Amino acid sequence: MKVAVFSTQPYDQASLDKSNQNFNHEVVYHETALGEKTASLASGFPVICVFVNDQLNENVIRTIAANGTRLIALRCAGFNNVDLKAAAAAGITVCRVPAYSPNAVAEYTLGLVISLQRKIHKAWLRVREDNFSLNGLVGNDLYGRTIGVVGTGNIGALVARSFQAGLGCEVIAHDVVENPDLVSIGVKYVSKDELLRRADVVCLHCPLLPDTQHLINADSLKTTKPGVVIVNSGRGSLVDSAALLDGLESGHVGGAALDVYEKEKPLFFRDLSEKIVRDHTFQRLITLPNVIVTGHQAFLSREALNSIADTTLTNIAQFEKNDGHVEKSNIVTAS
Template sequence: MKIAFFDTKPYDREIFDELNEIYHYDITFFEERLNDKTVKLAEGFDVVSIFVQDQASAYVIDQLYNYGIQLIALRCAGYNNVDFKAAKDKIHVVHVPAYSPHAIAEFTISMILTLNRKIHKAYNRTRDLNFSLNGLLGFDMYGKTVGLIGTGKIAKVFIQILNGFGCKVLAYDLYPDKAYAKEMGYDYVSLDELFRQSDIVSLHCPLTKDTEYIINKDSIAKMKDSVMIVNTGRGKLINTVDLIDALKSKKISGAALDVYEEEDKYFYEDFSDKGVKDDVLSRLITFPNVLITSHQAYFTKEALGNIATTTMDSIQQLTDGKELVNEIGYVCDENGCVIKRLS
């Protein structure tokens, strides 16, 4: 079985090489991201493995199919970068549904605490021997209402953490887990009610046609004044221009963003010596009440290990002709594709 890994970094190669001592596959690592221009690199392989910034467009899917690719193995939970209509009846698509919900949930709370208590600012100040507390005022998490859009595995771990802080949790999900809500003591509400009541709104839903720009000028207008927005999901859940307007008007008190809607041009790469040409991203970075990280919420030893193991197990299932446990189920018609509820 010959596998082409796209968009790999040294830490990817290290962990997959170590794990491959068990599987003994013929692996080639490419630094390039999979897209219309680089798909030619996949010729001669049986499987391609891709990450969040790779693009499996209709053209790419058709080319992969012509090359005899049997499987696209996503090294992530998200799947919005795959054209499922093109993949239907051609190529299997698997993902890693739960590499470490704890990693992302823990990172989410760390972003909220950092932004709220201005820990990043305090750190920089004291390094300059500035011990003033001016401008560092935060608020107690205890008693605050946190609204979660999406209640999958990550959000459920996050709810446990929020309960430890004594927060009131509201949630919105197309598929509410009422049994878990009863167990953990949170309430499912309408999206409008979540916006109206929440002091903090945190995004944990997949990016679909229904959730794209779920945070926009209209939804922001329904929120409390001085609300905090947190996004460790996908960049296009937020209309960034509308977010900037709300930050300027102080409708939003702060934003903690581990993702950005145009991140594929910049995230995971070093632009410190040449700058970025994205005026919107540049404007976001200038806000003192915006905390931006480079899609690193997943980035723990445990998560990388789980990603590698799950990915290789999926490929082994293909090799052995077994059921692909983590295959993404979907149905397509003339209007597009709908992803089935994922475990």
């Protein structure tokens, strides 16, 4: 099928080209993001392939539908950037990659926590300046500390298991569905309020829904322990960034590790080093010594990229072969 790929990075094209040797789709790559000003680029393509920061609102959906698009293939798990009701009304199928490599995100999350707790990010900068003093680099052991994991799907379950069985932490979790395998190794499920109250480190791995938006906010932070560490490698809008900054500056929050940010769309996946970033909350966050921010790269492993490419192109092939039908678990519909 003819496929227009938006928000293409070199690593996207490399993995998609490699996988496409097994499918022979006609793929055209665009570096630009999909939005109202660029929707015309999808004209004549029955399939468009998009990523997390592409904009698929009602206006974009109408434009691409009028120009022949019948399938939106998300090369990611999240779909909050797609107006699903508009897609359904336009007769456009939406599919995604629900589980590409949970190990990639889980391992990255552990790396963020360990780096922050042992101040590895600060030590790395010092050594580059030939400063080998250890003053100010005293960290904290994770062994015996209480780790709260919000959301125990594929990624959250791996994070919980790693902290509990691997590092000797006490793990408490919150989810609408309990994972019996985690319970069997000693993970305890508690209410969200109890988790926030007890955890030394809070790791966020739940989906972004109306009731989880700004799960970490000014009120919820008041219930946390002094010195709590907030870790978000899930969805940016799970955290009210201004409230987190206030908590860090007051000293109540002991640290934060963020791979996602609620207003990341104009920032992430591009080089802005020669420009002025006018997001003052973000700029203040990245200056704090007890904060690590990375640019939405937790998913970025070779294994994950290959899995994303294979699943995405398989979804497209199934759509073509089966008269518009894709594996049910990969379809996204409006609830």
